[in-house]
Amino acid sequence: MLAVETISKTFNPGGVNERVALQEITLHLKPGEVVTIIGGNGAGKSTLLNCIAGVYPVDRGRIVLDGKEIHCQQEHTRAGSIGRVFQDPMLGTAASMTIEENLVLALRRGRSKKLRRGVTRKERELFRERLELLGLGLENRLSTKVGLLSGGQRQALTLLMATIAMPRLLLLDEHTAALDPKTATKVLQLTRTIVEENKLTTMMVTHNMEQALSFGTRTLMLHEGRILLDIDGPQREKTRVPDLLAMFEKASGKALGNDRMLLA
Amino acid sequence: MSASIFVGVLELGLLWGIMVLGVYLTFRILDFPDLTVDGSFTLGAAIAAHTIIIGYDPWLGTALALVGGALAGLVTGFLHTQLRITPLLAGILSMIALYSINLRIMGKSMISLLRMDTIYTDIISWGISEYFSVLILGLTATAVVILLLYLFLETEVGLALRATGDNEQMIRSLGVNTNTMKMIGLSLSNTLIAFSGALIAQKQGFADVGMGIGMIIVGLASVIIGEVLIGNLTLLRALVAVVMGSIIYRLVIAIVLQLELVAPTDLKLFTAIIVTLALSSPVIKEFVAGRGAREKGEKNAGC
Ligand SMILES: Nc1ncnc2c1ncn2[C@@H]1O[C@H](COP(=O)(O)OP(=O)(O)O)[C@@H](O)[C@H]1O
Numbered sequence A: 001m002l003a004v005e006t007i008s009k010t011f012n013p014g015g016v017n018e019r020v021a022l023q024e025i026t027l028h029l030k031p032g033e034v035v036t037i038i039g040g041n042g043a044g045k046s047t048l049l050n051c052i053a054g055v056y057p058v059d060r061g062r063i064v065l066d067g068k069e070i071h072c073q074q075e076h077t078r079a080g081s082i083g084r085v086f087q088d089p090m091l092g093t094a095a096s097m098t099i100e101e102n103l104v105l106a107l108r109r110g111r112s113k114k115l116r117r118g119v120t121r122k123e124r125e126l127f128r129e130r131l132e133l134l135g136l137g138l139e140n141r142l143s144t145k146v147g148l149l150s151g152g153q154r155q156a157l158t159l160l161m162a163t164i165a166m167p168r169l170l171l172l173d174e175h176t177a178a179l180d181p182k183t184a185t186k187v188l189q190l191t192r193t194i195v196e197e198n199k200l201t202t203m204m205v206t207h208n209m210e211q212a213l214s215f216g217t218r219t220l221m222l223h224e225g226r227i228l229l230d231i232d233g234p235q236r237e238k239t240r241v242p243d244l245l246a247m248f249e250k251a252s253g254k255a256l257g258n259d260r261m262l263l264a
Numbered sequence B: 001m002s003a004s005i006f007v008g009v010l011e012l013g014l015l016w017g018i019m020v021l022g023v024y025l026t027f028r029i030l031d032f033p034d035l036t037v038d039g040s041f042t043l044g045a046a047i048a049a050h051t052i053i054i055g056y057d058p059w060l061g062t063a064l065a066l067v068g069g070a071l072a073g074l075v076t077g078f079l080h081t082q083l084r085i086t087p088l089l090a091g092i093l094s095m096i097a098l099y100s101i102n103l104r105i106m107g108k109s110m111i112s113l114l115r116m117d118t119i120y121t122d123i124i125s126w127g128i129s130e131y132f133s134v135l136i137l138g139l140t141a142t143a144v145v146i147l148l149l150y151l152f153l154e155t156e157v158g159l160a161l162r163a164t165g166d167n168e169q170m171i172r173s174l175g176v177n178t179n180t181m182k183m184i185g186l187s188l189s190n191t192l193i194a195f196s197g198a199l200i201a202q203k204q205g206f207a208d209v210g211m212g213i214g215m216i217i218v219g220l221a222s223v224i225i226g227e228v229l230i231g232n233l234t235l236l237r238a239l240v241a242v243v244m245g246s247i248i249y250r251l252v253i254a255i256v257l258q259l260e261l262v263a264p265t266d267l268k269l270f271t272a273i274i275v276t277l278a279l280s281s282p283v284i285k286e287f288v289a290g291r292g293a294r295e296k297g298e299k300n301a302g303c
């Protein structure tokens, strides 16, 4: 499904601000696999997703999606098969445009844009149906500008936009981190439903260790641009948060000095 | 104020309104402060005037002006998207280059169209009263432009273009080549601006190499007046609003000139002060701040 082979990424190579973000990361995802990713600040989690999505070119290595090499494609070319939700709810939607206009752009993801009418009646029906599933009452506000929605509503909408065109791969980067706890739980629940119902191959970055173990089927831990830990199946079943912390200490040789992660 | 002054205000407001729509398209919809305007407005006037004095049909001249404007916009787009020059500088470069190009097209710094056939004299020959010819043509042209622009902005391409101006990262993650959208937007905007230049030159009976100077500020003033007084709740309303803004701006200018509050030579200073005041007024401040905050957010998160 997705094969990431020994990719490396260094920002500002040779400069004073040189940052090694990814070091020879290799990772294979099976169809329908749902991977959670944890790691301290600056571990390279976002960079990994950004490299897969094509925001940054990789320095070395290959990325293959569905048997097609994608690491040389530009971001907008890959976007046809990759759905994304960012941490900041403001980033995933266009505030000055209406809910239906945002959704129609998402529905036509990756297809070349033509000079035909943006939103059709049939599509409007589909949007209503899908928005109803979010349970936020957005189905009656199709022509409301997205800028008027709350952060949680916008993030739920972004999630719907990322999945409405059935991406081959869904990338979630701490997409509940900026929401209040109640909304975060709701959006995570929605994520679970959508991912399971559509059997979406998913990578989800989270700073919540509990969540990392309970969501999905496999968990990765990143540290300094490398994969420290990669567990699934029975081994993951019996892993608890303290075990994760211990594994991190053992593998990295230091305590996980990141309160954000411990607070999970 | 006499009726003829009022008709004059309406005429200029409408003809210049098409330029204002172009400015609105780049500054507001595409979020690209394009300064090509001053050059492409004159370009439209120069092409139309030159075509007319060498004896061709004024409609052909007007059509060629549109093509010239489109090309000017593409050049600015190329400078920005391919050579990675910042929007402001890309626009200034095109504007400066166009000054020479316009001189070359005209062959001198001014072309008079006195007693030449223009699109206005042409429609008079169709039986339209001379008194209303500019008004009728201006009204028709503006209405058609607003309608076409509105329909375009509701198509898939139009939506993608608006999203490019709103949230570039998001629309790229949805598979849209934002460079292409910027090229389309800039080209379309400068097409409208050159069209306006061609219409104005034929109305006033001359093209002057300096006639575009300060056009961008006139455009912005009109956009702001329209947004504040009429609002931009829906897209169609916003498009009508900026043309209304253009008419109101002309009205204000006519009044201050009529009452001799401002000397004609001080008009540009007056306009600059008006725009400065408008830009620093609380409503506008909030609007600008809202945009700025979002842009910062875009840079901070996700990477
Ligand atoms: N655009 C960038 N330019 C320069 N350095 C970057 C950029 N993005 C990330 N980095 C650096 O790469 C490293 C990994 O960052 P990131 O992937 O954002 O970590 P995480 O998401 O795990 O917190 C950090 O050292 C960070 O400073």
Ligand SMILES: [Mg+2]
Residues within 6 Å of the ligand: A045, A046, A047, B302, B303
């Ligand atoms: Mg991150």
